Amino acid sequence: MLMTMWMMSSRTPHVSGGTSIGRIMTTSIALLLVSLSCVVSPVTSFLLPRQQQSLQQQHQPPIVLPSPSPLPITSEDGQRSLLYQSPQSQDGKTATTAAAATGTSKRAQRKAAQRAKKQLQQTQTSNNINKVTSQHPEAIIKRQKQQQGGNNNTNSKRRNHNFAQRAEYLSEGTDEQFGFNDNLDQLTLTTIPKTQGDTTIDDRAANNNNIQFHQLHSRRVSKLDEKTTADDVVKAIKRAQNLHDEHDVVEIAHFLLEEVDQSFAYGYRGSLLSRLAVASLHLQNYDIAKRCIIERRISHRSSMLPLESAAIVRGLLRCHHTMEAWEVLEDELSLPLEGSVQWENYNEENNKRNKNEMNDDELHLEDESIRRRLEARDKLVHRARSISSIASRHFYEMEPTEGINAVGKLKEMGGIVHQAGLTAEDVGIPWDRLVKGAALCESKRRDGAWDNIDESEDATAETPSSWPCNIVYTVLDAMIAFPSENKDVTFEALCNALVRRTVFVTGAVDMEGCPEADRGEVAFIGRSNVGKSSLVNMLTNRKSLAFTSKTPGKTQQFNYFAVNDKPELARQIRYGDDVPGEKDRDSFYIVDLPGFGFAKVTQQLRQQWSDFMDEYLQERETLQAVFHLIDARHGPTDEDIKIMQKVGTILGAKQQAKEHCAKYIIILTKADKNVKNAKSQSNPGKVSNKVMEKLIVTMKENRVGYAPIVLTSSETRLGRDEVWKYLRFAAER
Numbered sequence: 001m002l003m004t005m006w007m008m009s010s011r012t013p014h015v016s017g018g019t020s021i022g023r024i025m026t027t028s029i030a031l032l033l034v035s036l037s038c039v040v041s042p043v044t045s046f047l048l049p050r051q052q053q054s055l056q057q058q059h060q061p062p063i064v065l066p067s068p069s070p071l072p073i074t075s076e077d078g079q080r081s082l083l084y085q086s087p088q089s090q091d092g093k094t095a096t097t098a099a100a101a102t103g104t105s106k107r108a109q110r111k112a113a114q115r116a117k118k119q120l121q122q123t124q125t126s127n128n129i130n131k132v133t134s135q136h137p138e139a140i141i142k143r144q145k146q147q148q149g150g151n152n153n154t155n156s157k158r159r160n161h162n163f164a165q166r167a168e169y170l171s172e173g174t175d176e177q178f179g180f181n182d183n184l185d186q187l188t189l190t191t192i193p194k195t196q197g198d199t200t201i202d203d204r205a206a207n208n209n210n211i212q213f214h215q216l217h218s219r220r221v222s223k224l225d226e227k228t229t230a231d232d233v234v235k236a237i238k239r240a241q242n243l244h245d246e247h248d249v250v251e252i253a254h255f256l257l258e259e260v261d262q263s264f265a266y267g268y269r270g271s272l273l274s275r276l277a278v279a280s281l282h283l284q285n286y287d288i289a290k291r292c293i294i295e296r297r298i299s300h301r302s303s304m305l306p307l308e309s310a311a312i313v314r315g316l317l318r319c320h321h322t323m324e325a326w327e328v329l330e331d332e333l334s335l336p337l338e339g340s341v342q343w344e345n346y347n348e349e350n351n352k353r354n355k356n357e358m359n360d361d362e363l364h365l366e367d368e369s370i371r372r373r374l375e376a377r378d379k380l381v382h383r384a385r386s387i388s389s390i391a392s393r394h395f396y397e398m399e400p401t402e403g404i405n406a407v408g409k410l411k412e413m414g415g416i417v418h419q420a421g422l423t424a425e426d427v428g429i430p431w432d433r434l435v436k437g438a439a440l441c442e443s444k445r446r447d448g449a450w451d452n453i454d455e456s457e458d459a460t461a462e463t464p465s466s467w468p469c470n471i472v473y474t475v476l477d478a479m480i481a482f483p484s485e486n487k488d489v490t491f492e493a494l495c496n497a498l499v500r501r502t503v504f505v506t507g508a509v510d511m512e513g514c515p516e517a518d519r520g521e522v523a524f525i526g527r528s529n530v531g532k533s534s535l536v537n538m539l540t541n542r543k544s545l546a547f548t549s550k551t552p553g554k555t556q557q558f559n560y561f562a563v564n565d566k567p568e569l570a571r572q573i574r575y576g577d578d579v580p581g582e583k584d585r586d587s588f589y590i591v592d593l594p595g596f597g598f599a600k601v602t603q604q605l606r607q608q609w610s611d612f613m614d615e616y617l618q619e620r621e622t623l624q625a626v627f628h629l630i631d632a633r634h635g636p637t638d639e640d641i642k643i644m645q646k647v648g649t650i651l652g653a654k655q656q657a658k659e660h661c662a663k664y665i666i667i668l669t670k671a672d673k674n675v676k677n678a679k680s681q682s683n684p685g686k687v688s689n690k691v692m693e694k695l696i697v698t699m700k701e702n703r704v705g706y707a708p709i710v711l712t713s714s715e716t717r718l719g720r721d722e723v724w725k726y727l728r729f730a731a732e733r
Ligand SMILES: Nc1nc2c(ncn2[C@@H]2O[C@H](COP(=O)(O)OP(=O)(O)OP(=O)(O)O)[C@@H](O)[C@H]2O)c(=O)[nH]1
Pocket: 527, 528, 529, 530, 531, 532, 533, 534, 535, 547, 548, 549, 550, 551, 552, 553, 554, 555, 556, 593, 594, 595, 596, 669, 670, 671, 672, 673, 712, 713, 714, 715, 716
């Protein structure tokens, strides 16, 4: 101020012409103003430049904020502590009150309060750790957002959740797969009325004298008392779960489990308990979850919903309580699947037609039956997903026995899922995850993780002797039992787990040329150009393991491919090096045969192939499956009939003599070429009725029995898991 006055006085001469009277006048006015400014400084301070304000502030008496009243918080072990103080007490309102206490003018008070508020905010942001405020969950989230530079998308929020072993979860799958988005909203918020079932709020207030007042951090539902509705509780749980507010969860648990009586949220109490269980599991508070689950099981069994059970199961799995998850699921499975009876007689087309002829009562009954059927389908989906979550958790926890057990249960469900008319998309089982989990266990097993287990000594120990040669086969079984999904990612996972190494071993032209019969094998036979070599490539997920060509007659020997033989067998074959090692437990041979009926080879060569095949089918003891490939567009040709005769005669005789005989499977190839636009996986192709009829008659005439028929396409990769079901015979031998 003084400086300004001095400058004013020193400049005045240039402005006014420079008389001494003027200078004296200006100086005296300046002095007068200086003395006035000392008296009214709070009023005029806002007129001053910023630096001078801050200088001035240093000399002002400090603004004393009233100390915020502590809000008690209950820690996990039930003890109350003063961990948290309300940030409300440090906002501008309080600061205004403080300024008012200094007894200055209203405007000055307001300004001072604003400054104090700003100062406080600046200190909080710059120091970043105001221990008191940082305890508040909303403040934590806000700070996290600031640290992330305003990136507040859902994923980054989740990343900051303080789950134990979060990294491990992430390595196992996406949040959606794990149910991090457990969304019970559709259930609770829409179904719970504001009045509590058949009890009004006032009734309850009269009945519940022992309800205590619970202060919550939530601003929307700031307290729980006798006036609280179920809807309020849902909101409070939701918020507590989203913001990881353990204090609120504990308070809600006290309220719900200990204080309100059974009439609270009548008919919906089970849902509230489920939601609270899920929320507490999100916070890793197993004790509260356990109490909720037990009460739900004992008192609300009849109203348990699969959607809720599934969410609890996922929550338990996240906290590594796999056995408890099983118990919840078993409870769920033990309830009848109402509405499932109607599946058998349901025909959508008939239903549409008949509806026009129904009267009102019949229509009502029909609608009711549709509703029940849809509900049952929904339940089924949740149950199947819960089992798959449990199975994959067991696999990722390196508990293959339990994982195999769970996958077995999933397989049992396959039939019902088919009956219910559900598609692979409806059920949405994460098969690729399951396959990867099982593959993880399998690789541990190959590393010797369970080699020294004495199963007879410990009943709870893992039981490797009961596992298949590759644990992934159990998942494949369940996959086949369910509606086919034909998803590339699943098949990639399956192939990577089942076919780890492939190598061309030899091309045999007679029995002596075949490799030692020390493992199972499968053979692909069929007329020339039908797609044998292409199918071998498709099944092993290799581009050119077997050579293919548009021109018939590409394959001219019995080509042997080893799957999962010892590592570096290729080096041994190619360079004659002596490579140590052993083949894997699930190794087998794939044999790609020359095409029959190829006109361009000599009659002598054709006869040679035919004789070799007779001998091969007759003598190769390790042959487990013969795949006969027939073009799906044309059905069995003359050449196919000859092959069928041969197989029927040789294998039929072996079967009669009760000797080991290979399984005969018919594969219809090039399914994608049958219908227009059939290249997409959603439209995989069809076989005409004429072709099917011809095929059945030919099979009957040639005594091959009712061989399984699999429709495939090497282009769209249709039918690959179904064919793998039979490759397994060879791997398991
Ligand atoms: N569109 C379509 N083409 C296929 C399919 N399978 C095979 N082909 C084609 O059919 C031709 C013959 O395929 P190959 O796999 O060589 O047939 P092959 O039975 O091994 O023939 P040979 O070795 O002569 O006995 C190739 O041009 C393939 O691209 C299929 O599923 N869909």
